[in-house]
Amino acid sequence: MTETFQGRIIAGRSDAESVAIQVLNFIVADVDRIIRFLNVTGLQPETIRASATTQHFLLGVLEYVAKDDELLKATDQELMVRPTAILASIVHLSPDPEAKRADKKVDAAPQLPRRNLFH
Numbered sequence: 001m002t003e004t005f006q007g008r009i010i011a012g013r014s015d016a017e018s019v020a021i022q023v024l025n026f027i028v029a030d031v032d033r034i035i036r037f038l039n040v041t042g043l044q045p046e047t048i049r050a051s052a053t054t055q056h057f058l059l060g061v062l063e064y065v066a067k068d069d070e071l072l073k074a075t076d077q078e079l080m081v082r083p084t085a086i087l088a089s090i091v092h093l094s095p096d097p098e099a100k101r102a103d104k105k106v107d108a109a110p111q112l113p114r115r116n117l118f119h
Helices: 013-028 031-041 045-051 055-066 069-079 083-093 097-108
Strands: none
Touching: 013 031, 013 055, 013 069, 013 083, 031 055, 055 069, 055 083, 069 083
């Protein structure tokens, strides 16, 4: 089944980012939720705005919600964001495992400088 958010199919990264931003706004709107979020993540209030522009931060917000059953239920009830939509968004924001493997292969075997022994 294809997950939707606000009537749109979560088809890619931009849709997943929209879900994450809505969830972040939901967290920030409640004092108890934002205090708990800051305590768990170690972030400061002044760093959230700058961090919110990165894909990794938005992925972290969704993973934070996915690990908290009460918060997951609250986003479902109050935002009408189904837990499956959050999970689908996590998949879209997660780095591609193939890209990670390709990067590691390049980093794992650095090229040594070549010397011509016949000079």
